[in-house]
Amino acid sequence: DPNVGMVAVPDHRLDKLAEMYHPKKTTPAVIEFVDIAGLVKGASRGEGLGNKFLGNIRMTDAIVHVVRCFDDENVIHVEGSTDPIRDMDTIDLELVMADLEMVERRIDKAKKAAKGDKKFLQEAADFEGLRDWLNDGKSARSYEDVDIAAEYPDCELLSLKPVIYAANLDEDGFSNPESVSYYCQVEQRAKEQGAQVIPVCAKLEAEIAELDGEEKKMFLDDLGIAESGLDRLVKASYSLLGLISYLTSGEDECRAWTIKRGTKAPQAAGKIHSDFERGFIRAEMVSYDDLMACGTMAAAREKGLIRSEGKEYVVQDGDIILFRFNV
16 A cells, blocks of 8 residues: 655745744645555556556656666665666556556547537547557657647546656765766656656655754755755655645744645635635735845835735735635
């Protein structure tokens, strides 16, 4: 069974608000990560965990593919050797093969429906084009003839999911990833796919996870890095999913709330409570940067930087908001 972890999204803005208000509680935004067992060749045909593995992936919004980029005879690789491109291709191909089955069923269904309604002919044609693309071993992500995700939002293709590659290096490699041939291979392949690569060192991350506060900072300083690979991976995942955070602050709680980029104020308020969305009147807000420049809410108000926004306002990342509503 997959392991599920709720991971806090690092946000220095929330830390600064907590220093300002000394709240009883500080609550960061979180992302749910599902750690799924590794995939072997033939999974789309039921090899290994097969369909169970693919079913677990189907439930996610994006994929973080951990790719081995180090040699160590004491750490066994299922294929017996280190080859990151082979491993990336194995995953990609299995996802494509699983998608092909789904696309074939979609085409058959559309053609049958077209006997009663000609509009389904276009759907059949769109998916036939995608089928030919997948048959060449290419992912649905790179298919440009039709925006499948936009035109057919009910189509949950595995190879359509956005991907981040986590290049797992040893300690020496992590200190200078660009000097590691394996990492450079992953970086080049990811660039071709328009994907992001985050260098990590699982061994170091395990050690970092045992540290808190100042100890963690000292450890990272000794390594010569500003933040852990996990923190960078979490931030990259948050961005990949099109997510942003707005903030609420006060003596009881300072909190980061997760919304999709482009969310309007009433729907953002609904994240706190459905009553806030139903009875929305206005949102009083200040940008994080303006608040930090002023030092206090009172100073920001004096300078006219706290503004009132209505129902059509699109919430921006880092907005600090107080919602006004009718019960």
